[in-house]
Amino acid sequence: MDLEAYERRARQGPCFVCAFLDGHPDYGHELVYEDADHVAFLDRWPTLPGKVLVAPKQHVENVVSGFTEDAYTRMMLVVRRVTLAVETLYAPERVYLLSLGAKDGNAHVHWHVAGLPPGVPYEQQQFHSLMSENGVLDVPPAESAKIATQLRRALS
Numbered sequence: 001m002d003l004e005a006y007e008r009r010a011r012q013g014p015c016f017v018c019a020f021l022d023g024h025p026d027y028g029h030e031l032v033y034e035d036a037d038h039v040a041f042l043d044r045w046p047t048l049p050g051k052v053l054v055a056p057k058q059h060v061e062n063v064v065s066g067f068t069e070d071a072y073t074r075m076m077l078v079v080r081r082v083t084l085a086v087e088t089l090y091a092p093e094r095v096y097l098l099s100l101g102a103k104d105g106n107a108h109v110h111w112h113v114a115g116l117p118p119g120v121p122y123e124q125q126q127f128h129s130l131m132s133e134n135g136v137l138d139v140p141p142a143e144s145a146k147i148a149t150q151l152r153r154a155l156s
């Protein structure tokens with residue numbers, strides 16, 4: 001993974017979620033779940049196996065105040081369902097849920113669902129395991145497609 005190119009893309013490119021939903025060829029992702037208002041897809045640069053991003057389809061930038069209580073609850077129920085699918089498939093020791101992004105890049109609300117495999121040393125858990133600077137998994141496209149299929153099955 002080229003971190004500088006990634007930062008340029010995040011800060012100067014189109015919104016990565018909206019571009020994905022628009023079918024932009026450079027912003028394709030393996031779809032894991034979709035309903036009328038939400039989408040979930042594999043992280044293109046996962047630091048942990050089976051890492052999924054969950055986002056509202058609407059371009060919302062404030063993770064709590066950008067939603068009505070009902071819309072927020074429905075989104076978090078999707079996060080829950082995706083997390084349960086990740087737990088079924090990967091039996092992680094712990095699942096991390098984070099909403100990151102910035103006004104300057106990747107502003108569209110998205111939740112990271114990241115399962116920590118059992119056996120990772122304590123000092124390599126938590127933020128360490130989530131930072132691209134510490135290494136991104138090399139998942140060939142065919143493997144990503146397979147993971148997405150398994151997650152879709154676990155979600156259905």
Ligand SMILES: [Zn+2]
Nearest residue numbers: 015018059108
């Ligand atoms: Zn967007």
